Amino acid sequence: MERSILKSMLKDMLLARAFEEQAAYEYTQGNIAGFLHLYPGEEAVAVGVLHAAEPGDYIVSTYREHVHALVRGIPPGKIMAELFGRKDGCSGGLGGSMHLFDQQRRFMGGYGIVGETYPVSTGIAYAIAMRELPEAVICFFGDGAVNQGTFHESLNMAALWNLPVLFVCENNRYQIGTEIHRHSKVTEVYKRACAYKIPAEQVNGMDVIEVYKATQSALLRIREGTGPQFLEIETYRLRGHSMADPGSYRPKVEVQAFKDEDPVTVMLQESLPEYPSAEQISAIGKDNIEHLSEHMHREELISPEEFQRMKQQVAETVEQAVQYAQKSPEPSMEEAFSALNCNRGQEVLI
Amino acid sequence: MANEVMLWQAMNKAMDIEMAADNSVFTMGEDVGLYGGSYRVTEGLYAKYGEWRVRDTPISEGGFTGLGVGAAMVGMRPVIEIMTINFALLALDAIINMATKIPFMSGGQFPMPLVIRVPGGVAKQLAAQHSQRLEHTLMNVPGLRIAVPSTPQDAWWQLRQAIQSNEPVIVLEHELLYFSKGSLDTNLDPVPMHRALIRKKGDALTLISYSRSVLLAQQAAERLAQEGIDIDVIDLRSLSPIDWQSCIDSISKTHHLLIVEEDCGFAGAGAEIAATLSERCFYELDAPVQRHTGLDLPTPYNGTLEAATIPTVSSIINAVKQLVQSGE
Numbered sequence: 001m002e003r004s005i006l007k008s009m010l011k012d013m014l015l016a017r018a019f020e021e022q023a024a025y026e027y028t029q030g031n032i033a034g035f036l037h038l039y040p041g042e043e044a045v046a047v048g049v050l051h052a053a054e055p056g057d058y059i060v061s062t063y064r065e066h067v068h069a070l071v072r073g074i075p076p077g078k079i080m081a082e083l084f085g086r087k088d089g090c091s092g093g094l095g096g097s098m099h100l101f102d103q104q105r106r107f108m109g110g111y112g113i114v115g116e117t118y119p120v121s122t123g124i125a126y127a128i129a130m131r132e133l134p135e136a137v138i139c140f141f142g143d144g145a146v147n148q149g150t151f152h153e154s155l156n157m158a159a160l161w162n163l164p165v166l167f168v169c170e171n172n173r174y175q176i177g178t179e180i181h182r183h184s185k186v187t188e189v190y191k192r193a194c195a196y197k198i199p200a201e202q203v204n205g206m207d208v209i210e211v212y213k214a215t216q217s218a219l220l221r222i223r224e225g226t227g228p229q230f231l232e233i234e235t236y237r238l239r240g241h242s243m244a245d246p247g248s249y250r251p252k253v254e255v256q257a258f259k260d261e262d263p264v265t266v267m268l269q270e271s272l273p274e275y276p277s278a279e280q281i282s283a284i285g286k287d288n289i290e291h292l293s294e295h296m297h298r299e300e301l302i303s304p305e306e307f308q309r310m311k312q313q314v315a316e317t318v319e320q321a322v323q324y325a326q327k328s329p330e331p332s333m334e335e336a337f338s339a340l341n342c343n344r345g346q347e348v349l350i
Numbered sequence: 351m352a353n354e355v356m357l358w359q360a361m362n363k364a365m366d367i368e369m370a371a372d373n374s375v376f377t378m379g380e381d382v383g384l385y386g387g388s389y390r391v392t393e394g395l396y397a398k399y400g401e402w403r404v405r406d407t408p409i410s411e412g413g414f415t416g417l418g419v420g421a422a423m424v425g426m427r428p429v430i431e432i433m434t435i436n437f438a439l440l441a442l443d444a445i446i447n448m449a450t451k452i453p454f455m456s457g458g459q460f461p462m463p464l465v466i467r468v469p470g471g472v473a474k475q476l477a478a479q480h481s482q483r484l485e486h487t488l489m490n491v492p493g494l495r496i497a498v499p500s501t502p503q504d505a506w507w508q509l510r511q512a513i514q515s516n517e518p519v520i521v522l523e524h525e526l527l528y529f530s531k532g533s534l535d536t537n538l539d540p541v542p543m544h545r546a547l548i549r550k551k552g553d554a555l556t557l558i559s560y561s562r563s564v565l566l567a568q569q570a571a572e573r574l575a576q577e578g579i580d581i582d583v584i585d586l587r588s589l590s591p592i593d594w595q596s597c598i599d600s601i602s603k604t605h606h607l608l609i610v611e612e613d614c615g616f617a618g619a620g621a622e623i624a625a626t627l628s629e630r631c632f633y634e635l636d637a638p639v640q641r642h643t644g645l646d647l648p649t650p651y652n653g654t655l656e657a658a659t660i661p662t663v664s665s666i667i668n669a670v671k672q673l674v675q676s677g678e
Contacts, residue, residue: 060420092457102459120419121420123419123421157414160408340492347542
């Protein structure tokens with residue numbers, strides 16, 4: 001793999017981790033409210049998948065979508081401003097953490113209702129197919145979303161009409177607090193796709209290179225006209241479901257298993273006393289960022305100095321994002337109503 | 351030049367002309383294609399426009415209505431047919447959580463030129479699961495427009511306006527009206543989609559209704575006129591937004607308001623109409639606003655009972671007389 005792609009992916013993973021940890025901090029400070037679902041531990045999924053995508057491809061994501069938005073290229077300041085509920089946020093401060101949108105970058109949203117990303121994706125893909133364009137739609141969802149009706153309805157229609165959708169299951173093994181063996185009879189999610197004759201494979205979500213390669217070949221098959229593809233990417237979230245969830249339901253046995261498998265030194269040098277400490281987080285899970293950075297150090301693809309510079313740049317980017325968010329004003333009620341009526345045109349109601 | 355047509359034919363013609371004019375218009379639903387549509391609205395379109403633009407779907411209302419939302423986000427103009435309003439309950443997530451929320455919660459970034467056509471109402475002994483009205487649920491959703499055509503001319507205008515609109519529009523079609531006849535003049539300039547129309551004029555009372563109940567109200571008004579009671583019959587044509595000004599103008603003249611609807615009375619569409627017009631016309635009214643509505647009861651299969659659950663011409667006449675007399 002090209003060194004430049006690896007470096008770019010490593011930088012995005014570092015940015016993702018730092019951004020999310022900063023968001024956690026801002027939440028504890030009261031600058032971010034509502035639900036805040038964070039991504040630490042799962043970075044390799046968004047980074048690997050989206051680096052393999054083309055700018056013309058559409059991205060449809062869930063409520064745990066800050067990192068997908070970052071990797072897609074939405075400026076970190078616009079995302080942080082949205083989390084702050086400010087006017088300069090990428091959704092004008094009207095969407096918040098769960099509803100990031102950017103039409104220009106074809107970032108088609110974060111959806112707060114589990115199972116909505118499928119029909120949005122098949123709809124965009126239907127338009128692409130009708131217009132005979134070479135684009136694809138990347139549809140993210142979690143393991144907890146595969147028991148919704150829309151999963152089966154949409155996979156069936158996507159396969160039936162040969163729609164260009166890449167279904168990407170971010171399998172972090174938990175639907176909020178319910179472990180996958182307690183919510184699904186068939187826990188290998190990719191096996192479900194065969195019911196709709198959709199080619200599917202399981203991918204190690206701890207290895208961003210593997211994710212990138214699997215996505216690249218799946219997208220190639222879609223562009224060749226073979227119809228929808230399905231990736232189950234096995235990952236693990238280091239934090240609880242949201243900031244309202246300490247994640248205490250995860251058994252010590254499981255925590256120990258992950259610890260034994262791949263103990264790590266997590267990136268969180270400046271972790272917060274209020275929320276899981278670096279030690280607590282490192283005790284919970286193996287880490288995909290270490291996976292890549294160790295590989296790059298071992299293969300001498302990056303020098304320790306460059307790695308330090310990269311971390312420094314990322315820290316500065318996050319700091320600037322917070323400043324941007326802080327400076328942005330709140331949206332007005334007029335702006336809220338004009339968003340509601342944005343498609344009314346010149347029509348005057350009586 | 352006006353022709354006598356059935357309502358389904360007016361809609362079929364509207365679909366055809368919009369599909370011919372704009373190739374981003376496509377329609378999708380159960381049996382809309384090869385079969386021609388349960389009420390013939392899409393008849394002939396499959397042969398003319400092909401399967402991508404007239405798509406037969408699996409029985410997956412949530413999935414294909416949501417698909418329409420996704421397609422509308424990228425500029426297509428989907429016309430989703432849900433076979434009956436009762437099945438639309440399975441698609442409410444797509445309608446309420448998606449279609450009306452995406453333009454708003456993205457800060458106004460996305461168009462939503464989505465039309466959802468839904469037959470509904472009390473038809474002929476289809477029993478409780480096939481005879482519901484959901485307008486009250488849909489009216490409570492900001493950002494959703496609801497057209498309720500009662501004539502072939504309105505069906506022609508409003509379906510075309512809905513397809514051309516960049517906002518999500520629900521077209522509530524009454525199952526008993528598809529085969530009713532009326533004049534259609536395709537050259538007439540369209541009335542705005544949400545404008546109420548006065549179907550009959552009089553000074554004694556304002557009767558506000560929509561969809562099939564308007565036809566019953568008109569018949570009642572004809573008979574009342576023979577007894578010397580002349581009333582305004584207002585066909586709302588749109589339940590969101592509502593043309594309040596036309597209602598207020600009429601009430602200022604008649605000082606009596608009766609709302610007639612097939613929907614259940616409790617928290618039905620008429621409740622909103624009564625509340626708003628009571629607030630806005632209180633000092634114009636000579637008597638309390640009255641509602642004559644469907645019973646708060648699931649629709650029974652038995653034909654005699656079914657007929658007794660919704661307003662009829664004679665029950666409307668009685669309701670008008672009672673209200674007019676109470677104000678004297």
